[in-house]
Amino acid sequence: MQADVVVVGGGPAGMAAATAAAEAGASVIMLDEYPKPGGQFFKVTGDGFSVAQKRMTREHARGEVWREKLRHLNIRVLTRALVWGRFDGRVMVAHEGRSKSISGKALVIATGAYDRPVAFPGWTLPGVIMAGGAQTLAKSQWVKPGQRMLLAGAGPFLLPVAQSLLLAQVKIAALVEATKPIEWLPHIGALWGQWPRFSEAWEYRRNLARDNVPMIYGHKIVRAIGEDHVNGAVIAKVDRDWRAIPGTERTIEVDAIATGYGFLANIELAASCGCELRFDSFARSWFVRCSQTMATNLSGVFVAGEITGIGGSALALEEGRIAGLSAAEFVGALSSGDADDKRRQPIAERVHLDRFASALNRLFGPRPGLWEFLKNGITVCRCEEVKAAEIEACVANGASTNKAIKDWTRAGMGLCEGRICRAMVNEIVARERRVELGTIPFPSVRPPIKPVPISTLLQVDIQTESIGP
Amino acid sequence: MAIEQASDDGLRSAGIGRGTAISIFVDGKEIQAFEGETVLAVLWANGRHTLHTTARSHEPRGFFCGIGVCFDCLITVDGIVNLRACVEPVRQGMEITSQRDPGYAHAS
Numbered sequence: 335m336q337a338d339v340v341v342v343g344g345g346p347a348g349m350a351a352a353t354a355a356a357e358a359g360a361s362v363i364m365l366d367e368y369p370k371p372g373g374q375f376f377k378v379t380g381d382g383f384s385v386a387q388k389r390m391t392r393e394h395a396r397g398e399v400w401r402e403k404l405r406h407l408n409i410r411v412l413t414r415a416l417v418w419g420r421f422d423g424r425v426m427v428a429h430e431g432r433s434k435s436i437s438g439k440a441l442v443i444a445t446g447a448y449d450r451p452v453a454f455p456g457w458t459l460p461g462v463i464m465a466g467g468a469q470t471l472a473k474s475q476w477v478k479p480g481q482r483m484l485l486a487g488a489g490p491f492l493l494p495v496a497q498s499l500l501l502a503q504v505k506i507a508a509l510v511e512a513t514k515p516i517e518w519l520p521h522i523g524a525l526w527g528q529w530p531r532f533s534e535a536w537e538y539r540r541n542l543a544r545d546n547v548p549m550i551y552g553h554k555i556v557r558a559i560g561e562d563h564v565n566g567a568v569i570a571k572v573d574r575d576w577r578a579i580p581g582t583e584r585t586i587e588v589d590a591i592a593t594g595y596g597f598l599a600n601i602e603l604a605a606s607c608g609c610e611l612r613f614d615s616f617a618r619s620w621f622v623r624c625s626q627t628m629a630t631n632l633s634g635v636f637v638a639g640e641i642t643g644i645g646g647s648a649l650a651l652e653e654g655r656i657a658g659l660s661a662a663e664f665v666g667a668l669s670s671g672d673a674d675d676k677r678r679q680p681i682a683e684r685v686h687l688d689r690f691a692s693a694l695n696r697l698f699g700p701r702p703g704l705w706e707f708l709k710n711g712i713t714v715c716r717c718e719e720v721k722a723a724e725i726e727a728c729v730a731n732g733a734s735t736n737k738a739i740k741d742w743t744r745a746g747m748g749l750c751e752g753r754i755c756r757a758m759v760n761e762i763v764a765r766e767r768r769v770e771l772g773t774i775p776f777p778s779v780r781p782p783i784k785p786v787p788i789s790t791l792l793q794v795d796i797q798t799e800s801i802g803p
Numbered sequence: 804m805a806i807e808q809a810s811d812d813g814l815r816s817a818g819i820g821r822g823t824a825i826s827i828f829v830d831g832k833e834i835q836a837f838e839g840e841t842v843l844a845v846l847w848a849n850g851r852h853t854l855h856t857t858a859r860s861h862e863p864r865g866f867f868c869g870i871g872v873c874f875d876c877l878i879t880v881d882g883i884v885n886l887r888a889c890v891e892p893v894r895q896g897m898e899i900t901s902q903r904d905p906g907y908a909h910a911s
Contacts, residue, residue: 367871369892374870380892382822382839389818414890448872460852460865467869467889475844476816502816562863563852600872716867716875719859749874749885754867785874785885 337363337410338665339658340425340438342417342603345373346647347639348444349400350654351661355442356407358662358676363436364404365415365427371404372397373446374466375647377474389501391473391494418791419781420607423634428786432793440634440661443607443622444654445600447640450619450700451754452595453714453722454707456558465594469495472502479504480590484567486510486555487594489698493538495594496547506547507588510569512576512595513698514552524693531648531690554704556583558591567591577703595700598757599641606779608632613772616692616699617644619757620776626681628657636661645691652680652687705761714762715755717748725759729766736760736777749785752777814848825895836893843869843876843888846899854878854888855902877902 339355341348344366356362364371372378376397379385404411416428425436449464456462461480465487468479482505485492496509525532542549552571556578559566571582596617604622605611610631612623622637624630630637638657639650656677663673708714708722720743728742736752739745739759746752746759756777764771782791815821822838827845836845843866846854853863855877866876869889876888879900 368890380822380839380841382837384820386818448868448870451867451873458862458864460854460863463866464868467866470869470889471844471847471866472816475840476819476821477840477844477848478814478816479847481813563865716864716873719857719862749877750872754873787883 335363335410335434336437337361338438338667339363339440339442339661340365340436341442341444341658342425343373343444343446343639344368344371344411344413345444345446345639345650346375346400347446347650347654347657348373348442349376349404350651351442351444351636351638351658352409353400353403353407354655354658354676355440355662355667356409356658358659358668360440360662360665360667362407363410363412363438365412365417365425365436367414367416369413371401371411371413374470375650376400377470379474379476383476385476391497391501393494416784416786417603418783418786420603421781426781428790431790432795433786433790434795439665440636441607442636442638442654442657442661443604443609443641444638444650444657445603445641447597447599447644448753449594450596450598450757452593452700452704453712453758454555454557455712456560456564458713458716459558459560459564460562461560461564461590462558463590463592465492465495465592468590468592469498472504473498476502478502479592480564480588481505482507482588483590483592484508484510484555484569484586484588485592485594486512486553486567486569487596488512488700489594489596489694490535490538491597492594493535493542495592496542497538500541500545500547506542506545507586508548508550508569509542510550510553510555512552512554512572512701512704517574518697521693521697524689527686528690554578555591555593556707559585564589564591572703574701575703576701577706595704596698597640597644598753599644601641601776602751602753602779602783604630604635604637604641605776606781606783607635609635609637611776614643614695615772616695618700618761618771626656626684627660627677628653629660634661634664636664643688643691644695645688649684649687649691652684655680656684705758705765708758708762708765714758715743715745715748717750717754718744718746720745720755722762725762726766729763734763734767735774736763739763740777746777751784814850825893827893827896828898830899830901838893840893841889842878842880842891842893842897842899845893846878846888851901853901
């Protein structure tokens with residue numbers, strides 16, 4: 335299969351990129367891992383469900399508008415399509431049990447982000463989940479992760495998660511936020527003028543108040559209690575570095591705990607293609623480096639959305655639009671002059687929204703105390719069940735990279751390919767070696783970037799089929 | 804064989820219209836599901852929260868990321884091991900095996 339522009343990822347950034355490129359006259363094919371485009375933010379209820387309008391969030395309707403645009407523009411969308419690598423400009427995708435080769439003149443990577451995993455005692459118990467998964471189960475399947483839940487994390491993303499859980503009739507025992515409102519004050523300057531963001535947050539906050547959801551500030555989750563399922567959560571007051579203050583613990587009876595301490599970007603595909611990365615010291619994680627036209631260091635490869643920096647859906651939509659226009663320009667569907675004209679407004683908007691995103695990252699980004707449980711017998715790598723002590727011992731023996739730890743302990747060698755443990759392994763390495771986290775390189779990523787059955791890898795379709803404009 | 808009722812422990816939200824009722828088999832037991840649901844949704848709603856147990860310390864694991872990243876919600880479907888319950892749609896008559904310890908050994 336081939337098209338002028340191949341877009342990987344069907345979230346807000348990918349949909350905006352595909353739309354902008356198609357509107358400019360380029361033929362576009364979009365590849366997405368889920369049953370329907372929308373990503374995590376515009377995630378829809380599955381087919382067959384019927385839900386009263388009053389229980390739908392506004393994202394349902396907004397996502398539908400975007401999906402309609404894709405249909406209207408005849409954008410070919412391959413769903414349940416897992417992109418596992420790129421060779422000689424061809425994107426390889428596992429789809430319906432076969433590997434298909436998709437070639438395009440330009441590639442837009444918009445693979446999004448997932449919740450940042452944070453280990454604490456009991457975090458591997460069934461019922462301890464991450465906020466995005468809690469929201470997905472509630473809003474796309476209308477199944478409650480628990481009857482009575484605790485939400486713990488930092489930042490405004492917990493508000494829409496709480497909203498989705500309430501709409502699914504989950505009782506929220508408490509929403510536990512690591513920062514305190516007084517810490518937000520110094521950032522008011524950067525947040526000034528971002529009124530749509532404020533009104534959104536205010537609306538969520540008001541809904542939580544109406545449902546009497548207790549907000550507990552300056553606390554974090556320190557333990558999940560239970561034998562084979564969560565039956566309680568212990569929270570504690572934290573200091574400014576988010577270290578638990580001894581003696582302030584209290585237990586809350588819940589049957590599920592969802593954590594939301596920010597996000598990690600899905601940069602594996604971009605990294606495996608050879609895109610240059612950058613380390614963000616506030617988010618304490620890696621992103622893809624790009625120009626203001628969303629171009630990477632690779633000719634014809636553009637990026638958009640969370641993989642360029644955590645910024646939320648509004649920013650992702652602008653970046654997607656810019657990337658789509660740049661891709662259309664690259665394939666010759668737009669003249670440089672027209673592309674510059676059309677990019678001007680979204681680029682200005684991006685600068686404005688980025689100021690807000692940076693302030694949020696500074697304010698709610700992880701602080702050192704979040705990693706205080708990464709010691710002794712706590713599991714760090716869930717797949718291979720590697721404990722913090724094994725990783726510390728490995729560092730004491732001279733290991734200084736993620737790769738070395740993986741070779742010696744198997745941490746990161748399981749089916750998630752390090753997506754869950756990698757950031758925490760690196761926090762341990764940085765702490766034990768007393769180096770800056772950003773000096774520990776992001777490990778090499780090689781295809782297949784996600785587990786694909788051998789049978790799928792062997793069934794390769796390389797025939798070319800043109801996609802009309 | 805009795806079909807487990809969908810609303811056994813009330814984790815399915817009330818007042819939501821669901822797809823056509825179908826039957827799936829979990830460790831040989833017939834369970835009611837609805838088209839459009841994921842395997843995770845059905846197992847979770849039926850109180851089956853230990854989706855697999857781990858190879859080294861035999862710990863119970865449920866789902867963790869819920870969006871296809873963590874590979875903790877592993878199940879065997881019609882003999883194919885290590886599939887993610889959170890992204891696997893239900894189909895009439897599908898046979899799910901819970902993975903215990905090294906899942907691949909159990910399923911073979």
